[in-house]
Amino acid sequence: MTQKRSIKVLTELLDLKDIKVTSQRIYNGIGIILQTESTKSYSICPHCGTKSEKLHQNHSHIIKDLPFSEKPVFLEVNRRQFKCYQCQKPFSEELYYAKKKRTYTNRLAQKIIQDVLESDIHSVASKGIVTTEEIERMLKDASEELCDSKPSNLKRLGIDEIALVKGKGDYCAVLVDLDASKLLAILNGRTQDKIKEALSGWGLEVLQQIEEVSIDLWQGYKNLVMELMPNAQVVADRFHVMTQINKELDTQRKRERRSIEEQIKETKSESEKAEYEIILAGLKNSKYSLLKNEDNLTDEQVVKLREVKRVSPVLKEMHDFKEKIRKIFNLTDHWYTGVFKLGMWLSKAKKYFPRSNNTIIRWFDEIIAYFDNGTTSGTVEGINNKLKLIKRSGYGFRNFQNFKIRCLLNWT
Template sequence: MTSKRDIKILTELIDLEDIKVRSHRLHDGIGIILQTESKKLYSICPRCGTKSQKLHQNHRHIVKDLPFGDRPVFLEINRRQFKCEICKKPFSENLDFVRKKRTYTKRLAQKTIQEVLENDIHTVASKGIVTTEEIEGMLKDASEQLSNSKPLKLKRLGIDEIALVKGKGNYCAVLIDLDTSKLIAILSGRTQEIIKETLIGWGTEVLEQIKEVSIDLWKGYKNLVTELMPEAQVVADRFHVMVQINKELDTQRKKERRNTQELIKKAKTSKEKFKQEQILSGLNKSKYVLLKNESDLNEEQKNKLIQVKAVSNSLKLMHELKEKLRRLFNKTNDWYTAVFKLGIWLSKAKKCFPNSNNTFIRWFDEIVAYFDNRTTSGAVEGINNKLKLIKRSAYGFRNFNNFRVRCLLNWHFNY
């Protein structure tokens, strides 16, 4: 028999408001079972808000709770049914610590979700406290609140994408609050239709308050912003602009390397062959030193860069122009000066970067818009890296929706 002192201690230990322990049992191989009851003698009718003390019937069942040390704990609870004296209809009392039709307490669900976010479903389920099906139910409950929430304070939006399966062309769109560096939404695809549906779902109240939208150089994103957020400034993300430059620079590097290899094969004299082999030696393993920021190179890499420039005038010029553009982004603080400097850069880069030059002309206003507030999607890259880590550890998720929920909970779950 449980003493009054034991009941008091156990009641304090479970720490549930208006709930007290009546008795406890210890079962080998199962755990501790605590029989509980509500301290309240009444419940409030959900239909009319009237207090009722008229007990209709008892509904006893067992739910899982946080363990005591390594011992599982189960609560035998009574979700009583009262009869409303006004409505004349029965209703079940609301218990704040456990959701209806759930076999676990809210705090166990919260702790389990936290563990899942740090590991994966199978690892957490292997502890034997909750099953994989219960974990997925916990995630579903948590996602309901996420689904109904809107980014009411959103001022600067970032739109980007992440590959769900690398090399398969299977991408999903990610929407980021650039001011808080938080993931707002992750969508099953990156088409205009899918993104548009989500944006419209936020409502005009949210869309009208967005001042800037940072995007990569895809016209589809630009069209969406123009259509749904006509007052927002579209900003071409500077990092994607540099990706365009680096891509063209690397294409030229590959082209020169192939041409040099062909010349070696066609060389008629050993002198000609030796000359081309020296050029090829300079071009080999040069991708990293050409594409990385020059200021971040170590001494060995700087020497390699000197070697590359010595064997290729075109790569030398393209690399110098690339670095000038990077410094322009870093050091120019107003759009007026940026327009002037970008104009000069474009005139010099026209022959070396023909594709990028055309892109810059088409996106000139959006590129210059960066210099108003220096808005970038830099936070997106950090978030994308975290999403990739989640993707690799999320083998316990059976579908995209579960993956989406886990991603959102990483930024919005209250531990």
């Protein structure tokens, strides 16, 4: 292949608009160096917008590009400096394929960011294409672009939180577009002030178009929605309601088991002790049989559930009420019917679920709002699970900001 032909092929392979390869060199242990130049003889003055062809100086420097066949590729770029005819000011031409003061192309940065999202910073840096510092710079540049963006067509918002460090009480708030299943923001804290600052930054136009906000049973979230989103309906997440009911059911299970264990220790009658042992055997290993949705029980769990109900009338009634309210949520598709069914449940279940009963009464309007469109935080919980995976795999992130960037880029 002739030199001219090989240069043309390299230009086509490089695939950068208005850029041609003028020569190429290969260095063992370094990679391929392509000398490039612009096919345009002019540039646009950033001060006044005038086209200028008056070359003032040449500035040559090296930037990294996508590797070719696992070989590193470097571009020797001539970033020309022109002098404007109109304002007489010198200026350097803009390189659309590389940011100013960056040692790599935009497309290499995109590729590296994608690799980091699938792995971690140290693993990507170990390949030798870019350094850890360059990767963090790429992530920071990407985050600045994300910070300037606002949600578009946001109708249903989900607000929740995840623990940054499990068991340490260190939480961060999570804002999610429920319709797009997209993470919108992750905040270093879950205080009302931090969430309010983030929401206010979206602007009144975005906040006014939000129609529903799904939240857990925390008054702080409700207050924020009422203050900042005048057109939004607060919807109490049904799964958090069920979590409260399951918690109360499990508390009763534990209470009964402890009571039976104490009676076994105290009784001296062998016949009574044998009866208590039968009850205790029925209560043991019964947690998931009681708390899991009855439709999803395994054959073994079905047998255990029958055993629990046989030895404990109270747990039987509580489990039946738990399944009834779950069916109310699953099978009711109109708020009016929901009001009637939920009211009946409250009147009958109060004896067994006093705490859940009080909670549902306090949040009755927000719980009933679920029956309008079936809005829940299920999407938020799915995103939270992915965030936890990112947190566990983010070995190269030294602070919350880098963790936040990685999280947001996964949905961008």
